[in-house]
Structures are given as structure tokens and as C-alpha cells.
Amino acid sequence: MITPDLESGVKVWHLVKNHEHGDQKEGDRGSKMVSEIYLTRLLATKGTLQKFVDDLFETLFSTAHRGSTLPLAIKYMFDFLDEQAxxxxxxxxxxxxxWKSNCLPLRFWVNVIKNPQFVFDIHKSSITDACLSVVAQTFMDSCSTSEHRLGKDSPSNKLLYAKDIPNYKSWVERYYADIHRLPAISDQDMNAYLAEQARLHSAEFNMLSALNEIFSYVSxxxxxxxxxxEQDEQARKQRLAYKVEQLLGAMVQDS
Structure with missing residues (x-):
């Protein structure tokens, strides 16, 4: 009980866990037993789902298990990052x-893993959300280059896949190396690929809205x-800086 209000005579009570009062030793023992029960169930669940998680990671971090060729955009983007480096x-x-992890796995795939309702017409319960958060965290740790130092006080979601992460990290490194060894994509091939994608999905997007977003950014x-x-040689040959200035000027006049 918290100190009562002497003027009003109201007694204020604070709710606490069972093991925080009474027989402290008995409470600790009971809490430990509950933790051990849940840990056993957690490990059993991980074992059941292990193959599905492995299959997911191997598919995402492989150029040979996709069922189709690697999208040209990924190879082109990764080569661009290497060129800039x-x-x-x-x-x-x-x-x-x-750089590569932030561009693709951590920006795109983590979002899909954590929010499957973005892709599939399903309801994501709070329990499913918590489970997917563990998988997403493991995915992010697998893309990290830093060493993960874990101890007895580390959260259970970190400890659960601690032994698997080194293997997953090797898959990520192999994936980036395999992409690096693929033949380079020419600008002509990339432009043709983008034109084809634009044709295939021409009716699925609001082009004017996209152009408006690009214009807002450019302005x-x-x-x-x-x-x-002005500093880029290829851009100077095509007079892109001048064209951008002309476009901005025309847009301002029209508005």
C-alpha cells in the first residue's frame, strides 16, 4: 500500500507481481520454472520453423535458387556502388x-518479412508480428559486418539464432561475391530492361503522381x-544541367 491520503482518507494501492512480496524465495523459484517452460517451448518452435527460415534466407541470398535469373537492376545497382567506392x-x-545491405536486404526484404500483409491478403496477429520480428532481427544481424557479443543478459530473440547467424553471414557474403562475378550490365541493356518493365506495368501506377514526386525532389x-x-563528364556531353534548368523554369511558368 502507498501512503494514504490523510485528508480524504483514500488508500492508494500499487499492483505488483506475486514474487515481489510475501515469500521472495518462493516467488523467484516459481518465476524461474515458468521461464524454463517457455524456453523449452521456444526452442521447440524454433526447431519446427528452422527449415522454413533457412529456405527463406537461402533463397534471398542466392543467385541460383530464385527460379529465375537475378534481376538486372540488382547487378547494375551493386556495380554502381562498387564503381563509386x-x-x-x-x-x-x-x-x-x-552499402549493398542498406540498398536491398535491409530496405526491401526486411520490410516484406516483417509485414507480409503488404504482399499477401492476410491478417497479421500480434503473436505472428512478434515471431516475424525475431526472423527480421536475425535477417538484419546476418547482414551486419560487426561481431555480435552476446551474454546471459542478452534478449532471447538474439540468443535464439546466435549459432545460426555466422552461417547466414557467409551466405550474404557469398551472395554479394556471386553478383560481383556476374557479367556487367551495359547502360543500353539496363535502359531496355526499364523500358520493358514500364510497358508491362504501365497501367498499374499513376505516372503523373510519380513525376510530381520527382519534380518536388529536383526543385x-x-x-x-x-x-x-556539371561535374560529370557524360552529363556535360548531354547538357543535362541545362535541360534540368529549362525544365524547372518551364514548370514554374506553368504553375
Missing amino acids: DRHGIHDTDVRHT KYSQEITAAL
């Missing part, structure tokens, strides 16, 4: 690894964009 003298492999950072285009 070379241009700026960045030879730390961890930096290149982190906000117009000085930085034109300055960067």
Missing part, C-alpha cells in the same frame, strides 16, 4: 558490404543536382 578511394570491404535540391551534373 573505387572512384572515391574506398577500399574497406565492410563499407561496400554495408528542392536543384542547385546540388545541377552542380553535380
Whole structure:
């Protein structure tokens, strides 16, 4: 009981767990037994789901188990990141690894794993959400280049897949290496691929809305964009900075 209000005579009570009062020793023993029961169930559930998690990670981090060829956009994007690292003298492999992880696995796949309702017409319960959070956290740890130091006080979701993460990390490294060894994608092939994708999905997106978003971004950072285009050799040959300025001027007049 909290100290009562002497003026009103109201007694205020604070709810506590059973083991926080009475026989402290008995409460600790009971709490430990409950934890051990749940731990056993947790490990059993992990064992049941292990193959599905392994299959998911192996599919996402493999160029040979996709059922189709690797999308050209992934190869083109990863080569672009390597090219930028070379241009700026960045030879730390961890930096290149982190760039690629932030572009694809951590930006796209984690979101899909954590929110399957974005892709499938299903209801995600709170229990399912908690379980998928563990898988998503394991996925993120697998993409990390830092060493995970775990102890007895580490959260259970970290300890659950602690022995599996080194293997998953090797899959991520192999995946990036396999993509690096694939033949380079030319600008012409990439443009043709994008044109084909635009044709296939032409009726699925609001083009005017997308253009408006791009225009808002370009107008906000117009000085930085034109300055960067002026410094790029290919952009200077195509006079892209001048074209951007013309476009912005025309849009301002129309508005």
C-alpha cells in the first residue's frame, strides 16, 4: 500500500507481481520454472520453423535458387556502388558490404518479412508480428559486418539464432561475391530492361503522381543536382544541367 491520503482518507494501492512480496524465495523459484517452460517451448518452435527460415534466407541470398535469373537492376545497382567506392578511394570491404545491405536486404526484404500483409491478403496477429520480428532481427544481424557479443543478459530473440547467424553471414557474403562475378550490365541493356518493365506495368501506377514526386525532389535540391551534373563528364556531353534548368523554369511558368 502507498501512503494514504490523510485528508480524504483514500488508500492508494500499487499492483505488483506475486514474487515481489510475501515469500521472495518462493516467488523467484516459481518465476524461474515458468521461464524454463517457455524456453523449452521456444526452442521447440524454433526447431519446427528452422527449415522454413533457412529456405527463406537461402533463397534471398542466392543467385541460383530464385527460379529465375537475378534481376538486372540488382547487378547494375551493386556495380554502381562498387564503381563509386573505387572512384572515391574506398577500399574497406565492410563499407561496400554495408552499402549493398542498406540498398536491398535491409530496405526491401526486411520490410516484406516483417509485414507480409503488404504482399499477401492476410491478417497479421500480434503473436505472428512478434515471431516475424525475431526472423527480421536475425535477417538484419546476418547482414551486419560487426561481431555480435552476446551474454546471459542478452534478449532471447538474439540468443535464439546466435549459432545460426555466422552461417547466414557467409551466405550474404557469398551472395554479394556471386553478383560481383556476374557479367556487367551495359547502360543500353539496363535502359531496355526499364523500358520493358514500364510497358508491362504501365497501367498499374499513376505516372503523373510519380513525376510530381520527382519534380518536388529536383526543385528542392536543384542547385546540388545541377552542380553535380556539371561535374560529370557524360552529363556535360548531354547538357543535362541545362535541360534540368529549362525544365524547372518551364514548370514554374506553368504553375
